[in-house]
Amino acid sequence: MKNDQIHDQHSGTRTASRRTVLRTAGAAVLAASATGVTAGVARAAADAASEAASRPYDVIVVGAGYAGVTAARELKDKGLKTLILEARGRIGGRTWTSDYAGQLIELGGGAVDPKQPNVWAEAKRYNIATVTDGGTIDNYVLPSGNGFAVVPIADASARIKSVFTPFFDGVQQLFPQPYQPFAQPALLNDADKLSMQDRLDQMRLSADDLKLINGTTGGLSGGSSKRGAYTMLAQSWALSGYTYEGYQSINTYGLQGGTVALLQAMLTDSGADLVLNCPVAKITDSGSGVTVTTKSGKNYTAPHVIVAVPVNLWKTITFSPALPSEYTSVSTAGIGAPNVKKIFMRVTNSSAGTFIAGPQEGFPLSTTIPERQLSDGSTLMFAFCLDPTLDATNPSKVQSVLQQMVPGIKVLDTKVQYWGADPYSLGGWACRQPGMLTGPYRTIQQPRGRVAFATSDIATGWSGYIDGAVESGITAAKQVTTLAASTR
Numbered sequence: 001m002k003n004d005q006i007h008d009q010h011s012g013t014r015t016a017s018r019r020t021v022l023r024t025a026g027a028a029v030l031a032a033s034a035t036g037v038t039a040g041v042a043r044a045a046a047d048a049a050s051e052a053a054s055r056p057y058d059v060i061v062v063g064a065g066y067a068g069v070t071a072a073r074e075l076k077d078k079g080l081k082t083l084i085l086e087a088r089g090r091i092g093g094r095t096w097t098s099d100y101a102g103q104l105i106e107l108g109g110g111a112v113d114p115k116q117p118n119v120w121a122e123a124k125r126y127n128i129a130t131v132t133d134g135g136t137i138d139n140y141v142l143p144s145g146n147g148f149a150v151v152p153i154a155d156a157s158a159r160i161k162s163v164f165t166p167f168f169d170g171v172q173q174l175f176p177q178p179y180q181p182f183a184q185p186a187l188l189n190d191a192d193k194l195s196m197q198d199r200l201d202q203m204r205l206s207a208d209d210l211k212l213i214n215g216t217t218g219g220l221s222g223g224s225s226k227r228g229a230y231t232m233l234a235q236s237w238a239l240s241g242y243t244y245e246g247y248q249s250i251n252t253y254g255l256q257g258g259t260v261a262l263l264q265a266m267l268t269d270s271g272a273d274l275v276l277n278c279p280v281a282k283i284t285d286s287g288s289g290v291t292v293t294t295k296s297g298k299n300y301t302a303p304h305v306i307v308a309v310p311v312n313l314w315k316t317i318t319f320s321p322a323l324p325s326e327y328t329s330v331s332t333a334g335i336g337a338p339n340v341k342k343i344f345m346r347v348t349n350s351s352a353g354t355f356i357a358g359p360q361e362g363f364p365l366s367t368t369i370p371e372r373q374l375s376d377g378s379t380l381m382f383a384f385c386l387d388p389t390l391d392a393t394n395p396s397k398v399q400s401v402l403q404q405m406v407p408g409i410k411v412l413d414t415k416v417q418y419w420g421a422d423p424y425s426l427g428g429w430a431c432r433q434p435g436m437l438t439g440p441y442r443t444i445q446q447p448r449g450r451v452a453f454a455t456s457d458i459a460t461g462w463s464g465y466i467d468g469a470v471e472s473g474i475t476a477a478k479q480v481t482t483l484a485a486s487t488r
C-alpha cells in the first residue's frame with residue numbers, strides 16, 4: 001500500500017506520507033535567513049539593532065514565525081514598512097527546517113495540504129513546489145491486549161477508521177461551515193464543554209478499541225485526552241471534508257526546500273527589516289504610539305505593533321496597559337499543547353518491516369512514522385513523545401521503548417526538539433481546552449488599542465496548523481491597516 005493512504009497530523013494521528021524532499025541547503029538558508037538590517041554578514045548585530053531602533057517603521061511585528069512574516073508581507077502590500085523582532089537566532093518558530101543524517105528534516109510543523117487554502121496559496125504564489133514520497137509501508141503496529149500486534153496496513157486502517165469515524169457523529173451539524181465555527185451556537189455551547197476524553201467516554205468503547213484512538217486524542221492534547229477540547233479535533237475533521245480519508249490525507253505533502261524555503265520567500269518579499277536574537281520583554285501602548293522594549297533594554301517605537309508569538313508566551317511579556325483577563329487567563333492555561341517532543345531517529349533491525357506505530361495514550365512514544373530509507377541501510381523515522389520523563393536524546397532509552405512495540409529493533413541515534421520546554425514556544429501545536437472556543441476565543445482575536453495579535457493558536461480555521469498562522473497573519477495585518485487608517 002502506498003503510504004500516503006494513511007496519515008497523521010502532528011502527534012497522535014498517523015502520518016504515513018514520506019517526502020522526497022530536495023536536499024537543498026536547509027541549514028544554509030537558515031543561516032542566511034535574515035534580510036534587511038541583519039543581512040550584511042559583516043555588519044555587527046548590535047549595530048544593526050541600533051540602526052533599526054532609529055528608523056521610522058509603521059508597524060513592529062514581534063515574532064518571525066509564519067504568522068508574523070505573513071503579517072509583514074501583507075502590510076508591505078498595503079504600503080506599510082515593518083520591523084520584525086525575533087527572539088531566536090532563526091526564523092520559523094514552531095516550524096524548523098533542519099538536517100539530520102544528511103537529510104532535510106522538519107523538527108516542527110512540515111505538512112501542508114490543498115485543503116488548507118492559505119498556506120497552499122502562498123506556496124503557489126512563491127512557486128514553491130509541494131513534494132511527496134511514493135514509498136511503501138508494510139505494517140501498522142497497534143495496541144492489542146496488554147501488548148502490541150503487527151497488522152497489515154490495509155487491515156489496520158480499516159479497523160481504525162471504523163472506530164474513529166463515530167467519534168465525529170454530528171460534526172456536520174455542529175460545523176456545517178467549517179470556517180465559521182460559531183454558526184451553530186446552541187450545538188457549539190454543548191460540544192465545547194467536552195474534552196476529547198468526555199467524547200471517548202460517551203462512545204463506551206471496548207478497552208482495545210479505546211486504545212486504537214486515544215493515542216491520537218491524547219497526543220493532540222499534549223499527553224492527556226482530558227486536556228484537549230473535543231471541538232478542536234471536530235473542527236479539523238470538518239475542515240478535512242468530514243471523512244476519515246480527508247482527515248488522513250492532510251499530511252501527505254511537504255514543501256520543497258522545507259518550510260523555511262516558503263517562509264524565506266515571504267520574508268524577502270515583505271521588505272521587512274529583521275532583528276534576530278531579540279526577545280521582547282515589554283510592550284507599552286501610550287495611546288498615540290507603541291514602544292517595544294527588548295530583554296536587553298533596547299526600545300523600538302512605531303504607531304502599531306503585531307504580537308505574533310505563541311499564546312503561551314503572552315504571559316511572559318509585560319503589556320502596559322495590562323491585557324484584559326481573557327488574554328492572560330488563556331495564556332496561563334495554555335493553548336500550545338504541553339510536553340511535545342519530536343524525535344528523529346535512524347533505526348535498523350525492524351521485525352515489522354517498514355511500519356507505523358500507533359500506541360495508546362500514556363505510552364512513552366506516540367505515533368512513530370517512517371520517513372525514508374537511507375543509503376546506509378537504516379530507516380529514518382520520526383516519533384512524537386508526550387512523556388516529559390523520556391530522555392529522547394539517549395538512543396538506548398528510545399530503543400528500549402520502541403522494542404516494546406517492535407522486538408529487536410535498534411536505534412542508532414536521535415535528534416530531538418522539545419517544544420514543551422523551548423522558552424520561545426512553551427508548547428507544541430495549538431490544542432484549545434474545553435470552553436475556550438465559546439469563551440474567550442473571539443475576544444483574544446481582537447486588537448487592544450494599537451496592539452494586534454497573530455498566531456495559529458487563535459486562527460478561526462486551521463488553528464494548530466501552518467495554515468492557521470498564515471490566516472491569522474492576514475487578519476492581524478487587516479486589523480492594523482484599518483486602525484492605521486482611522487488614526488492618521
Ligand SMILES: Cc1cc2nc3c(=O)[nH]c(=O)nc-3n(C[C@H](O)[C@H](O)[C@H](O)COP(=O)(O)OP(=O)(O)OC[C@H]3O[C@@H](n4cnc5c(N)ncnc54)[C@H](O)[C@@H]3O)c2cc1C
Nearest residue numbers: 063065066067087093094109110111280455456465466469
Ligand atoms: C512538533 C510539531 C509538529 C507540527 N506539525 C504540523 C504539520 O505537520 N502541519 C502543520 O500545518 N502544522 C504543524 N504544526 C503546527 C505549526 O507548526 C504551527 O501552528 C505554526 O508554525 C505556528 O506559527 P505561529 O507563527 O503562529 O507561531 P510560531 O511558529 O511559534 O512563531 C512565533 C515566533 O515568535 C517568537 N517569539 C516568541 N517569544 C518571543 C519574544 N518574547 N520576543 C520575540 N519573539 C518571540 C518565536 O521564537 C517564534 O519565532 C506542528 C507543530 C509542532 C510543534
